Structure formats: structure tokens, C-alpha cells
Amino acid sequence: MAHPIHEANEFSPYGNLTRQEFYLKHHILHQKGFMINRQKMKIYTQSWQPSDLSVKLKGLVGMIHGYSSKSSWLFELNAAVIVEKLEEKMAHPIHEANEFSPYGNLTRQEFYLKHHILHQKGFMINRQKMKIYTQSWQPSDLSVKLKGLVGMIHGYSSESSWLFELNAVAIAKSGFFVCALDLQGHGFSEGPRYHFTNFNDLVNDCLQYFDSARTSHPELPHFLYGESLGSSMALLVCLQQKTAWNGLIVSGVARGSWKKKFIPVWLLNKLIEAVVFFAPSWRVPFFRSPASISYKEDWKRKLEERSPNRHTCGKLTAAVGLQFQKFTEYIERNCHGLTVPILILHGGDDMVCEVTGAKRLYNSVASKDKTLKIYEGMWHQFIGEPNETVEEVVNTILSWIEVRAEVTSAE
Template sequence: MSSHPILHANKTSPFGDLTPDEFYQKHQVLHTHSFISTNNKIKLYTQTWRPIAQSQAHPPCGVVAMIHGYASESGWVFETTAVAIAKLGFLVCAIDLPGHGRSEGPRGHIPSVTPVIDNCIQFFDEVRASNRHLPAFLYGESLGGAIAMFICLRQTGKWHGLVMNGAMCGVSRNFKPVWPLEKFLPAAAMLAPNWRVVVSGNLVDRSYKEKWKRELVRRCPRTKRVFEHPPASTALELLRVCEEVGRRCREVDLPLLVLHGEDDVVCDVESAELVYELAASTDKTLKVVPGMGHQLIGEGKEILEEGFEVIFSWLKGKIKK
């Protein structure tokens, strides 16, 4: 595997010592960005990446639609994986979820994932409409993995594969709100939906093992510390999402890759294994990476390259079939 771009980052910038334009040029990737106006009247930031070398004679080999996790956005650290996938020959697209990154909305508030799913489908459908001849795949990290699964279930037969990387299939017992707060979370969400829930540990600290990457994540000008403790209404919705994933994973019937860290203390690895076991897919792969925590990109070089090689090889393998 060619080195993942995150290996050339530093604690102040995912682009290392380069400007964003120099970064894209170095990796021979064409980057575009714009805002879309959604059906629920908010503006969301979108991005695409594709190899510069592609032409009419050498079009993209497929579309990969990416969905970031709760404490992330489509740019910054997450973007380095989009560039890595684009370098494989794919047209990659991603969106800042409402209240995240450059998108409109109260910071970190997701009281319901239903409109978020609608927003993603709206943008991804626009991208695929211009590339109808290409196979299309969904890739989601953490909360994005659950949202990607829901999109597949909403759009049965329209996607050629699903990658769930550290997906939110269940919240780890080590990261749930402290007792008895979890029991009273529905009441808290109703009475004080904006109150920030104190969970067992800090989300960024628990997600990224390498210290310099935690610092890099916190330096993102659009994320900062607002996402490290979710509002009560959002915390309740995240728990509900996990319940729905467990209830509906039997309906998943498309090529599926579930990759999860054995040491994940945010999203429960056993729940991810159960999703894999119960999925109706006949073409499905499970990879539990020893020593890996919640965010694969937050690991050291060895584990990071091992995990992403599984993802990249899986995507390339689906194109060859």
C-alpha cells in the first residue's frame, strides 16, 4: 500500500508543511467543494476528490461516498482518507453533517438522524446521477457507519458495497453516561436538550491513540472541544441509533466489510461482530484489528497501514469482479 497521507501530517495540519492546494497536487488529486441547499432549508458543505490523471479514456473506477463520525467533519483528518481512496482511482464524495464542519446548524446537535440520512442521500444521489455507469460504495466511520447502513436500507439495490470502519453498532460500556444518568437521559433530553452530557472519558482522547493526532484533531478550527461531550438530546439519539442498528442489521444484503478495533472503548466491538453475523449478505468480511482503538487513523503506522490495506484491498477487489 502506498503510504496513507496522514503519515505526512503534523500536529498543526493534516497537510503537513504544504498548503491545501500543494497537498492535492502532491497526491495528484483534483479537489472541488461547494454548498448544497437541503430540502429542510439548511446549507451543507460538500467535497469531491478524484485523480488528476483521469480522463474520458480513463474514467473513475467507482464512486465512494464517505460519512464522517460525530466528532469529525469531511475535511481535516478525515479528508486524508478521502485522498487516499481517490488515489486508488475512485471518485470520492463527502458531506459535512448538519452542525459539523462548514455546514449550518447548531454545533454538535443531532437530535434525529432521519434528516441527516435525507441530506446525505440528496447529495450522494446528485453525484451518482452524473456517474450512473460507475459502481457506488458507502464508507462510514463511527456514527457515519451507522448512517451509511441506514442509507443502504433506505436505498436497497442502489449500492454495490458498504464499509463500516469502527461503526457505531453499540456504545461501549466504558463510554456510556455514568449511572444513573443513562437511566434518566430521556428526561434530561426533554427538559434540557442542550445540556452537555458527561460521559466516561473524553471522546477525542478515547478515539485517537497517538497524542499528536489528538492535538491535530483539536486544532481543527471548526471542531474544537464542542464535540467532546454531546448534548443530551444527541446522546439519547446516539443510543437509539445503536438499538436500531442491532434491530435492522439482518436486513443488510449487499457486499459488506466490517472493520473494528479490538481495543475500541467508544463503539462496542462485540456489537460490530453481531452486525456482521446477522447481516443477510452472502458476501461479507469481518476484520477485528488487534491493538486498534476507535479511530483507525489515530493509530501508529503499523496498525494504521494494516487496517487501511484491508479497506483499500476490499474496495479494489469489488471493482475487479
């Protein structure tokens, strides 16, 4: 978010705008008046707050100007930036979601309009000649100087739209260009539903799309975020592109330990390869759908299941189970070569991917700038937690990215 001082000029703190146009542009509700003090004097007062009155206010900030100054003019530019900053950090779109729609009572387009988001979507053709759905979000005010680019990769049986995109919008509102794709067999992308036979195909799709996005924004710092399966894809991308990214954020990472809970010993190693050979698309009946144990709040689990793009069965196929085993073992062997700054987030009560995997990843990577944050009591998908926890996690992500974006931009 750019400080309003960038718009000021020699003649006006509001630049070429009127004061009212300035407030409108920055989504500020401004109120003014007079109070009568003990000496019966009229004292001018004013206040600023987000114009969206549905935003839950985070706090009250009183401001007192200096000698020979006043609360308006240049001084109030700092008041405006504080209001915008509080709105950025606080107004996560999850507050508007309900059991039936992540956009609440709004249409998707009304949702973007309310949050001042420019949304673009399309398809790319991958190496296998498949149509892969892509989309991006950024502030609708194109005069805003972007802080960085954030690529996002969703998890297994999820998608880049619906609940997942609420985090994308929250990050975009803070001044970032955010982009994501639907993995093969997920969302609007082509491919057998929730089924793939080679994890490198998914990694190649990510490389193709994010390379294009980064090429379109070469001046920005570049960050990569992945959750669950997406965290493994993000790790694999960064292992291939060692210096291309300025930061990596992984949430709910799987690192070998997941298999003990979901795939019995008899199905592992050579035996699972035999099963895949004869029935690669067989859905393992004793494997619980990840969504059923990923969302702590029941209404959010139901909302996820109501996605128009969701397949009725979210269970792993035998081939996917084998691929999980292969890429987690690959990451296990090679993550010591990871030097990118990394933020690792994990739920203390994650029933899909054990927290020990996150701890081992933290201890194994060679990154000098590495942070491990474990949220006690949190399940696999942090968007499925109470809204206050969702805000806490996203604010942690934003603060981590913003610090490193500033350092990169200053270099």
C-alpha cells in the same frame, strides 16, 4: 489505475507522447545506464520508481524480458504499472502530516497538486434549508478511467476535511471518485455544534447528497464508507436503499454496546427522554469526549484538536445521547435485512464502541458477502494508529473495494 497499455497504439507503446512525456504523466523517475559484465560486455540497465522521492519504497522488483524481446518498449509498460501500483498502495498522505497540519509543510492546494488530486467543494441546501458542506476528490488526470465512486461519512465531532480527508485522498489516488459531506453541526455545515435532535435529518442529508453524486456517475460501481457515527449513518442509508450500493464499509461501528461505557443506567430509557424534554442541548458532563480516547498516537489527537473547525467541547448533548440510543436500537432490530456486501473493521482495544457490537453486526446481517476484520490493539480511529497500521487498514479497504468494483464492472 489504468494500465499504460491503454495509451499504446500501433506505432508506439507511449501512444502520442514522447517517452519523457510518458514518464512525466505517470509520475515515474526513469534512470538508465550500462554495466560491464564478466565478459567485458556493455549490458544495458534501467530502473523505474515513483518520481516523488518522499514516497517510502515498499520493495524491489527485478524484471527479466523474454527471448527476442528487450527491457524497453512494450515490456516496460508492465514495469511502469508496477511502480504506480506500489505508490498507490504505499504512499498514504498520513506520512506527510505533523502535529500542526495534516498537509505537513504544504498548503492544502500544494498538497492536492503533489498528490495529483482534483478537489472540488461546495454547499447543498437540505430539506431544512440548511447549507451542508460537500466536497469530492479524484485523480487530476481526467483521462484516467475511474474504478468506482466511494461516498464517505465522518464520525461524531469530526468533519470531512482535516485528518479524515487523508483517507479520502489515499482512496482517490487509487483511481476512485470520492465524495463526502459535513454532517449537520459539523465542519463547515450549518447547525448547532455537535447537536441534533433527529438522526433521520442526518440520514436524509446523506441520501440527498449521495443520490446526486451517484446520478452524476451512473456508470461506476458505488461504495459507501462510514466510521463511528458515520458507520451508523451508512448502515441506515443502506437499509433504506437496499440495492443502490455495491458495497458497504463500516469502521468503529456502534451497535448498542457503547452506552454502557458512557451513559449511566439512570440516564437511559424514560429518564433520558425527560432530560431531553427540558434540556435537549445540555452537554453530559460525565461523558468523555470521544476524541480523547479515539486516537492512540498523542500527536494525532492534538492534530485533530487543532482543526480550525473543531468546537472546544466534543461532549454529547442529552438529545444526541437519546438519538444514539434510538438509531442503534433501530439498527439492532433491522440489520437482518441488510444484503449488501459488507466489510466490518474494528479495533480490538476500541474504548468508544465495544468490539462485541461489530461481531454481533457480522452475525446478524443477511449479506452473503460479509467480512469482519478485527485489528488487535487498535483504538477507535484507525487514522490515529501508527502510520504502518493506517496503511494496512486502507490497503485492506482498497483491495476489498477493487475486487468488487471489477466484478460489478464485468457484469
